[in-house]
Structure formats: structure tokens, C-alpha cells
Amino acid sequence: MPRAVKTKAPGAAAVPAKKAAGKKSKLYAMPEKLKEGTVLTDLIKGQWRIGASIGIGGFGEIYAACRVGEKNYDAVVKCEPHGNGPLFVEMHFYLRNAKLDDIKEFKQKHGLKSLGMPYILANGSADINGIKHRFIVMPRYGSDISKFYVENGKRLPEGTVYRLAIQMLDVYEFMHSTGYVHADLKAANILLGTGKGGGAQAYLVDFGLASHYVTGEFKPDPKKMHNGTIEYTSRDAHMGVATRRADLEILGYNLIEWLGVELPWVKEKLLAVPTKVQKAKESFMLDVSSVLKSLFPKGVPAAIADYLKYVSKLAHNEAPDYGKCRNIFLNALKQMKISNAGDLEFKLKPTSSNNNSSPEKSKGAAASKGGRSKAAALTADSSVEEVIEASDEDDDGDNMFEPEPRKKPAKPSPAIRAKQKKISPTRRPAIKVERMKPSPTSPRKRQAVHIASPSPRKRLPAVSPGVSSPSPRKRASVASPSQRSPTQKRSRTNGPSTPKPTSSALSDKRQTPGTANGLNAKINFSPSVSVRGRPGKTVVNDDLTPNPRSNKTYEFNFELDVSMDANVIVNVKRKKKVPPTTTAKSQGSSGSIGGGSGDARTPKHAAASNEGDTPVTRVNLRKVDGETGTSASSSSGRSPRTPAVTVRKYKH
Numbered sequence: 001m002p003r004a005v006k007t008k009a010p011g012a013a014a015v016p017a018k019k020a021a022g023k024k025s026k027l028y029a030m031p032e033k034l035k036e037g038t039v040l041t042d043l044i045k046g047q048w049r050i051g052a053s054i055g056i057g058g059f060g061e062i063y064a065a066c067r068v069g070e071k072n073y074d075a076v077v078k079c080e081p082h083g084n085g086p087l088f089v090e091m092h093f094y095l096r097n098a099k100l101d102d103i104k105e106f107k108q109k110h111g112l113k114s115l116g117m118p119y120i121l122a123n124g125s126a127d128i129n130g131i132k133h134r135f136i137v138m139p140r141y142g143s144d145i146s147k148f149y150v151e152n153g154k155r156l157p158e159g160t161v162y163r164l165a166i167q168m169l170d171v172y173e174f175m176h177s178t179g180y181v182h183a184d185l186k187a188a189n190i191l192l193g194t195g196k197g198g199g200a201q202a203y204l205v206d207f208g209l210a211s212h213y214v215t216g217e218f219k220p221d222p223k224k225m226h227n228g229t230i231e232y233t234s235r236d237a238h239m240g241v242a243t244r245r246a247d248l249e250i251l252g253y254n255l256i257e258w259l260g261v262e263l264p265w266v267k268e269k270l271l272a273v274p275t276k277v278q279k280a281k282e283s284f285m286l287d288v289s290s291v292l293k294s295l296f297p298k299g300v301p302a303a304i305a306d307y308l309k310y311v312s313k314l315a316h317n318e319a320p321d322y323g324k325c326r327n328i329f330l331n332a333l334k335q336m337k338i339s340n341a342g343d344l345e346f347k348l349k350p351t352s353s354n355n356n357s358s359p360e361k362s363k364g365a366a367a368s369k370g371g372r373s374k375a376a377a378l379t380a381d382s383s384v385e386e387v388i389e390a391s392d393e394d395d396d397g398d399n400m401f402e403p404e405p406r407k408k409p410a411k412p413s414p415a416i417r418a419k420q421k422k423i424s425p426t427r428r429p430a431i432k433v434e435r436m437k438p439s440p441t442s443p444r445k446r447q448a449v450h451i452a453s454p455s456p457r458k459r460l461p462a463v464s465p466g467v468s469s470p471s472p473r474k475r476a477s478v479a480s481p482s483q484r485s486p487t488q489k490r491s492r493t494n495g496p497s498t499p500k501p502t503s504s505a506l507s508d509k510r511q512t513p514g515t516a517n518g519l520n521a522k523i524n525f526s527p528s529v530s531v532r533g534r535p536g537k538t539v540v541n542d543d544l545t546p547n548p549r550s551n552k553t554y555e556f557n558f559e560l561d562v563s564m565d566a567n568v569i570v571n572v573k574r575k576k577k578v579p580p581t582t583t584a585k586s587q588g589s590s591g592s593i594g595g596g597s598g599d600a601r602t603p604k605h606a607a608a609s610n611e612g613d614t615p616v617t618r619v620n621l622r623k624v625d626g627e628t629g630t631s632a633s634s635s636s637g638r639s640p641r642t643p644a645v646t647v648r649k650y651k652h
Ligand SMILES: Nc1ncnc2c1ncn2[C@@H]1O[C@H](COP(=O)(O)OP(=O)(O)OP(=O)(O)O)[C@@H](O)[C@H]1O
Pocket: 054, 055, 056, 057, 058, 059, 060, 062, 076, 086, 138, 139, 140, 141, 142, 143, 144, 188, 189, 191, 205, 206, 207, 208, 435, 436, 437, 537, 538
């Protein structure tokens, strides 16, 4: 007999929901594990049986799913705690802008047989182990192309790279026609289709960073700076501005990498410092031709050069000429005599004409079809049946099947824009979060910890791109603390009241927010989480859910590895005392954090306090400006070089 899952984890040292709801928790838990066979009920009472887990994203987990009463697990359920912003954004994007009808209409209008735009099948909320979760149901696709990229020794066949570019430009054109940008294209977010003809079409997934693009002036937004996946984040996204050209730029960086060439900022190992990556990208896009020459010593692929040159000349609010871009790649395919039809080929041919600098190191066969064999074998005969109803008091208030006024797919009308504004990220309190991929060993133990920065009001006017280093390889100089830019002072902790940038009239001109010093404190989380520079991982610098809650207890062992000569304030908020068995423990010589409630403490203070008897639920770290810092740590004149941060979730 199906039963509702409402069980609270035994011994959970829960933060009282009320209290937690009042304040923004800075911790973002991974979802509770869903057992195979669990049945989730969506908002219109459709029922979905959970199958095997098929992917773990930054915050959520993806399960194969099948409609109750059917046999095929041809859907997926993406599930995250209600407090997590990205799924909230993704769900709303799908509900409002990517209905199946809209996609069909776009395909018809543009004469496309297929379009790599996913859609939503259902959505709802569910109470899992006493914690409210949000879930969406989507069609199930095949393998993501990062698998082939890795199997091939970090490259894809040139023809396939151009075909993928054309397909992704189609998706961009659709998405941009709704007023949104994707902002996080990467191989891991591109999935092959399934079934007959599925191997010919790639789908762009993960709309957790979707946001309205700007059509007016260019206003950097410190709350959103550097959002995305650091390798591919566009120059505009480094400034916190969503633009259409940014999507095209992100695609360009990916294309280079798929051709087997390391991006300059990867080669230079700059990923840990977003401002350095930003500067390198500015330099690159200021002189695309010569940088490409150094990246492709055997000859720059003309299509890549033409595309990136075109992108580099786009104004921030200009509508890209998608057709022109597609033609660049179509012409390249013609010249290579490669058809733009049939299954995408992922096997590297020994005679591949790739003009890249890396040797071919194919490691075995990369399939050209979506790998769904295991999934297809799943049947709906699970004996474990748990039924989780969509919560009645779900505050999403969104039902994809509620009638909504039709919109034009091509150009968003003012009415649609107004509607879209309702879910505009800019209208919601910003909470800085990190999206972290859990480790294979303990996927649920990752959490985000936030670094509070000095007030963003202190930001200084940005440095113009003209002063950028001419070479992307040249390392950025180090600014004195007093010269730090807003980017450098950017925090990962802020409230809804974060002020707008002081320099608003920046027009189309890009501004490089200073040199790379800033929050250069690299914080390592045990077992393997770090605040900055996590290659390949999406980072969200804001969160859109107003009141994220956590009723978990976490143990923190702090060891700050502060690079450069930084003074850091560690601010620990205690939520609740728990028995001594579940206390924060001191580890080695590290300053264990268990200080008084709400105190801003240095590690030194924290260590001196009643450490070891209080778990903490929120930790803020902030760098202070040398001797002007108010804490003991700064007056001591020494960097608080305590070791790395351990964030551990208690098992209940
Ligand atoms: N519709 C789908 N069909 C099949 N697999 C999927 C689907 N959606 C996602 N996946 C798998 O799950 C992985 C994570 O999905 P997704 O990127 O949407 O999660 P996320 O939490 O947003 O991750 P990220 O940390 O990259 O932002 C994908 O790389 C893919 O392998």
C-alpha cells in the first residue's frame, strides 16, 4: 500500500522552521535521497514513479521516472529542496517560456525538423523526510557530450563541433526570443536525444541560470558577477550583466575547448581568481585573431575565427544575427564535406583535420548514440512504493496546465515582458550560493559557505578595458586593498538590500573591475568543496528563493588557507545547542569554531570560546582591509592562517 513519506529523520537536530525562515540560511542542502519506487504526485495529481538516480547536479539529483501505469522510464525528475534557487528559476523558465506548443511553433516558423530545447512535463512539491522539496519532470535524454569529450582525450571531431554550434544557436535563438538567456552552456549541459533520430540532435539543459537579458544600458551588478561556470563565463556575466552576446561568447569558448585547445585562462591556471579570468577574456576578445593564432599554431579554423570576431563586435544590447553565425559553421561543414544530418559522430578519425595543438589521444570508442540502455531496461514493477503528494500549500502557485495567455514565440511583447518580470531574479532577494557537485563518495555532504565582503558600497569606479594586459597570458597585477574593485570586494553573502552599483552609466563599454587581488582567500572545504575556482562547476552568485530553510545540523571544522596576506574575520552564527556527541570538533591546529551567537569572531576568538559544544549553521568569512580591520586578527598584523574548512552534515 502506498504511503505518504512524512517521516522526520530520527534525531534530527532541526533548526526550528520558524526561526530559520526568518533569516536567510546560507547553507544549501542537497536533497533528501528518493528511494526507487517512490511515487511523487504533481500539482495536477499526475503520479510519477522514481527509478534509478541518473545524475547529480550542483544542488539537486536527477532520477529516471515513469508515469504510474506506464512501463517506460522515459522521463526524469529533478528534485531539490525548496530553498534552492536554481530549480525555482529553471521551473519558472520552462513553465512560462518553453511549452511544447511554443517549441513546435518555433520549429515550424524556422523550418526546423528538431530543436534541442527541452520542456517540462509536470512539477510539484513534496515533503521528503520532513523537508519540503520542489521537483520538475522532464523528458529523458541520452548521454551528455562531456562524456565523449573526456573519452576522446578532451576533444570532439571538428565537424561535430560545428554541428553542435549550429544546434545550440537554434536553441539560443528560441530562448532569446522569449527574452531570456541561458548563461551556462557547457558539454555537461548538452544531452543527446534518444530513440530514432535522437543521436542527430543535442539538447541544451539546465536553465537554473536563465535570466532576462538587458536591452537598455549596461549596468554591472555586483550581486551577479561571475555567475556561471568560470571557464566559459562571458565577459558580461563576469560583470553581472545578462546579454545575448554573452551566450554566444560562452558557446565560442566551448567550441575552442571542444576542438582540443586549452583556453588561455585554463592554461594559465587562473580559474581560482575570477577577476583574472575576466581580464584574460577581455584581452582575448579585444584581439581575437592574434590570440587564436597562438592557440592554434597549426592554423586557426576559419569558422572559429569568424564567429568569435563577429561576437566580439556585438553591442551588449544587440540582437545577434543567428543565421549569419549558423552560416559560418554550415560553410565550414560544406568545405569539410560533412553532412549536417544524421547521428552526431563522436568518434575521432585518425585523419581528423582538427587544427588544434593537442595530439589526438582517443581513449576507446565514444558512442554516437544517447546511452540509455540501462534505463530502458528498467520496469515499473518496484515493490517499494512510497507516495509523496504535491504539497497543497505549495507556494510556487505555478501549474503548467493552468491556462495562460498565448504569447508570440518570436518577439516578447510588452505584456510578456511584464509577466516575465514577475519572476525576474532581480526582483527577488539575493542570497549568494554556490552550486557544488557532490563528491562521488558522499554526494550529500556538500554545502555552500558564504564569504561576507566589505560593503559593496565601497566599490570604486572600474578600470577600463583599455588598461588590460594586451596578452591573456600576462598575469593581472595586484591592487592594493584600497584600490580594490567592486568585483574584488564582492561577497558571497548579502541580503536583499545589496545596493546597486554606484557607477550606473556605463553604456555599452565594458569595464574591467580592477586588478586581481580582492577575495583571493581560497577556502578549501573538506572533503573537496572550495569556494572559488572550481573548474567545470556552475557557480551562482545569487539565489532567488526568499527564505531558504534548513533543519539540518552541520559540523564545521575550519581551516582557512588564506592566500596572500589577508586578514579574515570569521563570523559564526550558532543556531542551536546539541548534545556533546554532535558538536563541532577541533581538528589538529585549526581554530575550531563554536563561538557565541551572532558574534563576529576571529578564528582566535572562536578557538578561545566554548568550542566543541555548539554546531553552527552559518559561517561568514570576510576579508578586512589590513590595519583598518576592526578585529583582533587585523590588529595582530598577522594573517589568520588557519587551515581548511570542513563542512559536515550529521547523519541522523
Ligand atoms: N532530461 C535529462 N535526461 C537525462 N539526463 C539528464 C537530464 N537532465 C539532466 N540530466 C543529467 O543530470 C546531470 C545534471 O543535470 P543538471 O545540469 O540539470 O543539474 P544541475 O543541478 O543544474 O547541475 P549543474 O551543477 O551543472 O548546474 C546532467 O549533466 C545530465 O547528465
